[in-house]
Amino acid sequence: MSTLLFIAAALMAFVALLSYRRRHLPVARTMVLMMLAGAFYALGYGMEVLARSLEQVKLALQIEYIGIPFVTTLWLYQAIQFTGTAERSRRKLAFLLFLFPTLLFVLHFTNDWHHLVYASYSFNGDGSVPLYTTVKGIGYNLHALYSYLVLAGGIGLFVAMYVRALPAIRKQILILLLGAFAPMAFNLLFWFGVEIDFTPFGFAVSGIAYAWGILRFNLLRLTPLALAKVFETIREGVLLLDGEGRIVSYNGAAARIFPELGSVPKYPAPAGGILTGHPSLLRLIAADSVDDERFPFRRQLDGRTQHYSCSLSIIYDAGTMPVGKMIMFNDITELIENEARLRENARQLSELNAFKDKLFTVVAHDIRDPIALLVSLTDLLGDELTAADIEHADVFVELQGQVQSTYHLVDNLLDWYRSQKGAVAFRPSGWNARQVVLQAMSLASSKAGMKSIRITERIDASLAVDADKEMLDLILRNLLSNAIKFTGIGGEIEIGAATEGDRIAVFVRDNGAGIDDKTSEMLRLEEPFSRAPVGGDSGDTRFGLALAREFVRIHGGALRFESEPGTGTTFTFTLPRADARRRFGEGEEHDDESHIG
Secondary structure (H helix, E strand, C coil): CHHHHHHHHHHHHHHHHHHHCCCCCHHHHHHHHHHHHHHHHHHHHHHHHHCCCHHHHHHHHHHHCCCHHHHHHHHHHHHHHHHCCCCCCHHHHHHHHCHHHHHHHHHHHCHHHHCCCEEEEEECCCCCCCCEEEEECHHHHHHHHHHHHHHHHHHHHHHHHHHHCCHHHHHHHHHHHHHHHHHHHHHHHHHCCCCCCCHHHHHHHHHHHHHHHHHHCCCCCCCHHHHHHHHHHCCCEEEEEECCCEEEEECHHHHHHCHHHHHCCCCCEEHHHCCCCCHHHHHHHHCCCCCCCEEEEEEEECCEEEEEEEEEEEEECCCCCEEEEEEEEEECHHHHHHHHHHHHHHHHHHHHHHHHHHHHHHHHHHHHHHHHHHHHHHHHHHHHHHHHCCCCHHHHHHHHHHHHHHHHHHHHHHHHHHHHCCCCCCCCEEEEHHHHHHHHHHHHHHHHHHCCCEEEEECCCCCEEEECHHHHHHHHHHHHHHHHHHCCCCCEEEEEEEEECCEEEEEEEECCCCCCHHHHHHHHCCCCHHHCCCCCCCHHHHHHHHHHHHHHHHCCCCEEEEEECCCEEEEEEEEEECCHHHHHCCCCCCCCCEEEC
């Protein structure tokens, strides 16, 4: 029996040696201590069997108790490490767990003083093994209860982990469970009446199981918790490697990226023998440190280039000790292809914009100037034809109006184009509202005079607006042109301004026919400027009003209107107010009313 016990001790010492080769892993260091504790237990028990005196028995028990108090607690602590329990409070938990075993060790070492562990020793006169029978004390019974509670707790942790674990991890968990059941089963025989304690043989069985697990199933090479977390939470392709650069496992997405993974019969396998076609990836795997955790990767699959955004992460155990690497492959092929399509669309759009620029250049130089000349010629001819009262003079007048309308439309179109290209800069400054209006009235006087329309302004000379002069001229020009167009012969147009808080409201009122339904709908719905209709009888009017509204908005104001068919229309727009006295001085003489007609 002593020979068997010494063999059991040697087996557990061998498992400790195998585990020591993985000593960089905390769980492996715990395995070393657990197997050494079991080896001392078996060695001491073998010496107890051979003992021929009470002193030899006590010496053997002292050797046994180097391991007995700690072996089950070390197994529970290993279970905690494998399952990832209480990672943040692991040190405090270890202190509490090993408090009682340490106390038991001290109590047994001083047992002759208090007899709390072994109450007495009785000699077996018949020479049976062991030579002396021990009468257990309260300390011994408490340790037995503590050991069973510890084993039950560890088994509970492993069973819970087994239920949710992947198949590749369950083999390791079963081996660890076997390492707990064997000593427990042999110890139960002793409590059920068998005179010899076979518990050390149970630890020998555990040692054999652990040695088999280390050599066959890579027990301790990588903690199952890390592998479980990878496969539970990551949907991208995943390669899991140990500290020696060997592929331990991979998921289905990784198998689709690297079909060659399926040709390897057994894992772990060296990455260099599998991923031979990807030297850059192998260099990252072999590197001791990771400078850039994210890197691009691509490969040809089924005649198509696949693009991946990859990340390499170092896997740590419960502490800061690296135990392996994890590479994730995120397929971004569709994103890359969409970017290529967007770049092509951007190139085509750039070409279209260049064509549009050329088109508007042609409009500005080759169309606008001839139409402007045509307007001047028709004005001269129209005056002569009207004075001579030539037949069909009214037809020519209509033609003259169409030419002027077309010129107005082209001019507005070019103004809009320049505003879109940024050629029209917004430079607001203080301007006297009355002076700006008078200038606009002067430009519109000839057109108003052809229809005998009276234009009147009633604006206080002290009112000043903070506006861009070019934009303000365009706004007034379009509103006056619109009013003249829809006001009959002998009609009236009034321009006025009033203060509205920190803004100046300028209105243009006529007694004409009113605006049409389409123009009214466009302005009320506030359709985007780009949707303003162009062409037709009222196209130039709508386009001009839409452009005026756009420039008013640039000033932070609003364009509103009131119109009644047959009665007239009032357009009102608001502009920021400027300090008139500061810019134009005080005491300037002016008329309260001016008119052109």
